[in-house]
Amino acid sequence: MVKIDLKLLKKQAEKEIESAGNAELLNDVSKKYLGKKGELILVLRSLVKLSKDERRKIGSEANKLKDFLKEKIQAKMEEVRFTGISLKESEWIDITIPGKKPFSGHLHPLALTKRKVEEIFQSMGFLIVEGPDMETEWYNFDALNIPKDHPARDVWDTFYLKNKRLLRTHTSPVQVRYMEKNNPPLRIIVPGNVFRHEATDSSHEFQLFQVEGLMVDRNISVANLKAIVGEFFRRFFEKDVKFRLRPDYFPFTEPSFDIAISCFVCQGKGCSVCKGTGWLEVAGAGMVHPNVFKNSKLVPKNWQGWAFGFGLERLAMLKYKINDIRLFRSGDLRFLNQF
Amino acid sequence: MSELLTKHFAEVEEIKKNGNDYIFDIDIRPNRASDCFSHMGIAREISAILNYQIKRFPSVKNTAGKQASVKVEVLAKSACPRYTARLVKDIKVGPSPKWLSDELKICGLRPINNIVDIANYVMLETGQPLHAFDAEKLAEGKIVVRFAKDKEKIVTLEDQKFNLSPDVLVIADSNHPIAIAGIKGGKSPEIGKSTKTIILESANFNPQVIRKSSKKLNLRTDASLRFEHGIDPNLTESAINRAAFLIGEIAGGKTAGSVIDVYPKKVLAKMIKLDLAYVERLLGIKISSIEIKKILERLGFEIKNSQSKIFYVKVPTFRLDVSLPEDLIEEIGRIYGYDRIPLVSPISYLIPAKRNLNVFWEDFVKNVLKEAGFIEAYNYSFFGEKEAKLFGYKEKELVQVENPLNQEYEYLRASLIPGLLKNVEKNISNFNNFKIFELGKVFKYPLIEKRQLSGLILDEEFYYLKGVVDLIFEKLGIGDVWYDEHQPTPEQSSQSIWHDRKCAEIKVNGKEIGFLGEISLKILSVLGIKNKVILFDIDFEKLSQLSSEEQEYRPISRFPSAIRDIAVLVPKDVKVAEILNKIYEAGGKAVRNVELFDLYEGREMPEGKKNLAFHIIYQVGDRTLSSSEIDSLQRKVIKSLEKEQGWKVRK
Numbered sequence: 006m007v008k009i010d011l012k013l014l015k016k017q018a019e020k021e022i023e024s025a026g027n028a029e030l031l032n033d034v035s036k037k038y039l040g041k042k043g044e045l046i047l048v049l050r051s052l053v054k055l056s057k058d059e060r061r062k063i064g065s066e067a068n069k070l071k072d073f074l075k076e077k078i079q080a081k082m083e084e085v086r087f088t089g090i091s092l093k094e095s096e097w098i099d100i101t102i103p104g105k106k107p108f109s110g111h112l113h114p115l116a117l118t119k120r121k122v123e124e125i126f127q128s129m130g131f132l133i134v135e136g137p138d139m140e141t142e143w144y145n146f147d148a149l150n151i152p153k154d155h156p157a158r159d160v161w162d163t164f165y166l167k168n169k170r171l172l173r174t175h176t177s178p179v180q181v182r183y184m185e186k187n188n189p190p191l192r193i194i195v196p197g198n199v200f201r202h203e204a205t206d207s208s209h210e211f212q213l214f215q216v217e218g219l220m221v222d223r224n225i226s227v228a229n230l231k232a233i234v235g236e237f238f239r240r241f242f243e244k245d246v247k248f249r250l251r252p253d254y255f256p257f258t259e260p261s262f263d264i265a266i267s268c269f270v271c272q273g274k275g276c277s278v279c280k281g282t283g284w285l286e287v288a289g290a291g292m293v294h295p296n297v298f299k300n301s302k303l304v305p306k307n308w309q310g311w312a313f314g315f316g317l318e319r320l321a322m323l324k325y326k327i328n329d330i331r332l333f334r335s336g337d338l339r340f341l342n343q344f
Numbered sequence: 345m346s347e348l349l350t351k352h353f354a355e356v357e358e359i360k361k362n363g364n365d366y367i368f369d370i371d372i373r374p375n376r377a378s379d380c381f382s383h384m385g386i387a388r389e390i391s392a393i394l395n396y397q398i399k400r401f402p403s404v405k406n407t408a409g410k411q412a413s414v415k416v417e418v419l420a421k422s423a424c425p426r427y428t429a430r431l432v433k434d435i436k437v438g439p440s441p442k443w444l445s446d447e448l449k450i451c452g453l454r455p456i457n458n459i460v461d462i463a464n465y466v467m468l469e470t471g472q473p474l475h476a477f478d479a480e481k482l483a484e485g486k487i488v489v490r491f492a493k494d495k496e497k498i499v500t501l502e503d504q505k506f507n508l509s510p511d512v513l514v515i516a517d518s519n520h521p522i523a524i525a526g527i528k529g530g531k532s533p534e535i536g537k538s539t540k541t542i543i544l545e546s547a548n549f550n551p552q553v554i555r556k557s558s559k560k561l562n563l564r565t566d567a568s569l570r571f572e573h574g575i576d577p578n579l580t581e582s583a584i585n586r587a588a589f590l591i592g593e594i595a596g597g598k599t600a601g602s603v604i605d606v607y608p609k610k611v612l613a614k615m616i617k618l619d620l621a622y623v624e625r626l627l628g629i630k631i632s633s634i635e636i637k638k639i640l641e642r643l644g645f646e647i648k649n650s651q652s653k654i655f656y657v658k659v660p661t662f663r664l665d666v667s668l669p670e671d672l673i674e675e676i677g678r679i680y681g682y683d684r685i686p687l688v689s690p691i692s693y694l695i696p697a698k699r700n701l702n703v704f705w706e707d708f709v710k711n712v713l714k715e716a717g718f719i720e721a722y723n724y725s726f727f728g729e730k731e732a733k734l735f736g737y738k739e740k741e742l743v744q745v746e747n748p749l750n751q752e753y754e755y756l757r758a759s760l761i762p763g764l765l766k767n768v769e770k771n772i773s774n775f776n777n778f779k780i781f782e783l784g785k786v787f788k789y790p791l792i793e794k795r796q797l798s799g800l801i802l803d804e805e806f807y808y809l810k811g812v813v814d815l816i817f818e819k820l821g822i823g824d825v826w827y828d829e830h831q832p833t834p835e836q837s838s839q840s841i842w843h844d845r846k847c848a849e850i851k852v853n854g855k856e857i858g859f860l861g862e863i864s865l866k867i868l869s870v871l872g873i874k875n876k877v878i879l880f881d882i883d884f885e886k887l888s889q890l891s892s893e894e895q896e897y898r899p900i901s902r903f904p905s906a907i908r909d910i911a912v913l914v915p916k917d918v919k920v921a922e923i924l925n926k927i928y929e930a931g932g933k934a935v936r937n938v939e940l941f942d943l944y945e946g947r948e949m950p951e952g953k954k955n956l957a958f959h960i961i962y963q964v965g966d967r968t969l970s971s972s973e974i975d976s977l978q979r980k981v982i983k984s985l986e987k988e989q990g991w992k993v994r995k
Contacts, residue, residue, distance in 0.1 A: 012908060035707055045446055093527060103361065108717050109715065109717060109721070110713060110714040110715070110717045110718040110719050110779065111714065111719045111720060112710055112711075112714050112720050113720040113721065115722055116710060116720060116722075119533035119954045122705065123703065125808075126697075127697045129698055130451060130692075130694065130695060130696065130697050132697045132698055132700065133697075133700035133703050134700070135700075135702060135703075138725065138785055138787075138793060139743070139787065139793055139795055151498050154552045154555055154556070155374075156551075156555070156572050156573050157374045157375070157378070159374075160374065164745055164746075164747060164748075165747055166743050166745055166746060166756070167743065167744040167746055167747070168743055168789060168790045168791060170743075170791070172745075172756075172949065175575065181388065185666075190693060192692070192697070196703075198447075198725060198785070200725075202747060202749060207420025211749055212724050212725060212726075213755075214722075220690065222690070224625055224629030224691075225625065225690055226625060226626055226627060226686065227627045227628050227629075227677065227682070227685050227686070228627070228685050228686055228688035229628060229630060229688055229689070229690040231628075231685060231686070231687045231688075232687040232690065233686050233689075233690070233884040249351075249682070249683055250676070250679040250682040250683070251350060251351055251355070251678075251682065252353060252354065252857075253373060254374065254375045254680075255374070256375075257672040259668070259671060259673075259675030260670070260675055260677050260678065261674070261717065262655070262682065263355070266861050274667075277520060281647065282729065282982050292626055294670065295670060297512075299827070307625060309625065332610075333722060334722050334723060335770075336721045336722075336723060336763070336766065336767035336770055336771070336779060336780075337770065337771065337776060338767075338774065338775055338780075340772045341719050341721065
């Protein structure tokens with residue numbers, strides 16, 4: 006009688022499964038034991054010769070072994086599949102080789118700064134308004150309470166044009182232009198080119214980009230100006246910025262201020278950037294002068310408001326640590342490519 | 345002290361130590377020139393900030409009794425609101441004591457002799473310019489204030505000769521001008537070693553008159569600077585007395601009699617009504633009425649009814665800059681300290697800001713160009729004669745600057761192109777290839793000011809930039825774009841900056857919106873640019889008008905498309921557009937798209953021919969086209985192409 010040793014069969018099959026290194030070999034093992042002419046089938050066939058009891062006993066054992074081996078082979082199959090992949094993954098790359106950048110252009114730092122400023126003020130409900138670069142004497146000076154033949158006019162070195170216009174020296178004319186056509190309450194910012202007839206050096210330019218702000222309502226105060234300006238600085242420089250107002254003079258505002266922020270470089274202790282003062286002047290501001298309301302055809306006693314103006318170059322220089330204002334309009338790609 | 349002045353008054357720009365003293369360089373703004381171009385003015389500010397008392401000048405004694413005085417005649421009354429003079433006798437002219445000449449030097453003045461130095465010193469102290477004449481050198485000992493006569497001349501103390509005109513105010517004796525009023529003394533009555541008797545002048549002049557004279561003669565002095573800004577007419581007397589006192593102390597002079605004073609219309613103090621509620625509303629902080637009163641009084645203002653909520657404030661006459669309640673509020677605010685005002689968010693309607701479409705489309709287009717690899721430049725809004733000529737602008741088309749900074753910037757730019765080509769010149773040594781653009785204003789005479797968009801690429805195909813322009817239009821939602829051959833008039837052609845056979849007019853809805861093409865070699869050679877330059881130049885005002893964010897989704901067809909290729913051999917002068925039109929026409933609705941994928945004009949081609957290859961994409965929206973349908977469409981297309989003279993479809 007053939008001795009049916011299922012234990013031995015199990016041992017032998019397990020060993021072969023274990024040593025099968027790839028899917029092909031494993032398939033062979035599977036065929037050998039579980040196939041149509043496999044070992045297990047042979048076992049089951051040989052049962053005919055046995056008694057009913059023995060048949061039932063060995064039959065169930067053989068079926069258990071079949072399930073067991075199926076599982077075993079399947080598990081091993083998963084294993085050899087990953088081994089194959091991991092073999093492929095053993096190829097390596099040098100991750101220190103510089104990446105290949107998709108080529109992209111660059112926006113001008115003043116455009117980027119302008120966007121940031123506009124975004125902050127728009128989120129506070131300010132409308133963006135523009136005005137002409139070629140301006141009349143009326144809007145640039147007279148309407149802003151800067152009388153003819155007055156030394157105050159000398160502060161603005163002006164380019165005059167041969168078409169009875171001048172190049173605006175500030176964006177403030179748009180205050181009057183806008184208030185003539187729009188009744189308060191109003192909140193606007195005015196970005197634009199301004200021109201100053203002066204010699205250039207690392208901190209002076211004859212063409213600049215300015216942003217004007219104007220807020221008018223019944224009860225707008227210096228305290229409100231401080232709140233808006235403070236919020237602007239915090240969002241623009243992305244940190245808490247100490248700032249101060251100190252007395253200044255502009256004919257179109259009363260009172261007038263100069264707005265300075267605490268020097269970033271020395272934290273207000275005094276250094277070469279802030280010329281030892283600890284403060285960096287960034288803007289001029291003040292409460293709209295009654296004559297400006299009058300010249301805008303508004304009744305001064307009904308309205309109060311503030312205005313400010315700052316140079317975008319100045320802000321960009323502080324933000325990006327640019328040391329020469331002439332770089333902005335130099336068209337030098339070594340500069341422009343950095344933004 | 346410097347901190348306090350900067351915080352409450354005006355910026356101290358520099359402090360220098362000088363022995364035991366400190367020299368402050370203070371940036372006095374024009375509104376305070378009238379009272380603070382003087383040590384007295386600064387002292388008053390300091391006393392107000394620190395609440396200190398201020399010392400008064402010692403009074404002057406008469407030492408020579410009643411004697412003959414000076415005759416003063418003011419003919420130009422409105423130009424000279426006040427003329428104060430004093431006769432000082434028995435003076436000894438000599439060098440100034442050391443302290444005096446030192447002080448002058450520190451303040452940037454040159455010591456001359458004790459009399460002139462005292463006059464200058466008192467000007468620095470009080471802000472009132474003074475002048476001294478040798479009394480014996482005046483014809484008839486008389487002083488006349490009048491406008492100059494035509495062709496009158498004067499030689500100044502510095503030996504400068506001036507031809508005067510009737511709008512220049514002068515001080516004259518009975519014959520000739522002896523000084524340009526408020527600006528400079530004349531040579532003839534100069535104080536010399538032998539001078540014994542002097543006439544001191546302390547006058548007030550109309551600021552506009554002095555400003556005009558000073559501009560006309562191109563002569564600015566410490567005196568004219570002060571007069572131009574306006575001075576309190578009530579200052580003349582105390583200043584002349586101060587000078588007389590010092591002359592008595594230093595040069596041994598005896599002042600004779602009382603002052604001669606021509607002052608027909610005395611200037612009185614202004615009154616301003618100040619509502620304390622307005623002070624609070626404008627500053628955004630409540631300051632007690634007691635504190636407001638104290639601040640104003642420390643600055644020399646007087647308050648009539650300090651119990652009320654409305655003050656009547658008397659303004660000292662030296663504060664020419666104060667005439668409105670807002671002016672007083674500034675005084676209160678700055679002395680109180682702006683740093684003590686809290687940050688309070690404004691209470692206002694919450695209206696979301698409307699979008700500014702100009703700005704929106706600018707940003708949008710800039711982004712498109714940036715993504716296409718372009719670098720943005722900001723160039724100056726000017727160009728020079730050289731560019732004007734080279735780019736063929738006539739002078740009458742351009743806006744000229746009356747006072748240009750230099751020749752390079754004589755005109756407002758009428759185009760962005762010269763600036764961009766300058767960028768090429770500048771960068772070509774560092775970069776061998778780049779794409780650059782600018783969006784900015786251009787100007788034309790008389791009053792045209794509009795935005796333009798221009799960009800260029802180097803050493804690339806025309807079609808590359810055309811693709812960029814197409815991309816811009818596509819992103820801006822502008823359809824119906826057409827490129828037309830530019831047909832310049834003979835006159836235009838000789839001036840044109842474009843290569844006349846490699847240039848297109850860009851049209852939208854049949855209207856010109858810009859140009860695209862190669863820059864003429866003539867221009868490039870003048871500029872010394874060796875690269876090929878392809879440039880687009882678009883009217884941005886028109887472009888942003890046409891732009892639209894509206895876009896409609898076209899459903900993806902459920903039915904597959906089929907692609908058939910076709911290659912056509914055509915004469916060289918046939919345009920791609922002509923072939924495309926034929927294909928679309930013959931294929932009808934089933935032709936979804938036609939793409940040019942190859943263009944060959946090489947040597948292997950038959951003489952005068954070029955080969956073009958297209959993908960034709962067939963698709964319809966309601967069914968799948970069968971291959972026999974497509975074949976028959978394709979045959980139709982081929983037939984239609986081959987109908988043309990000299991066209992051949994290659995099989």
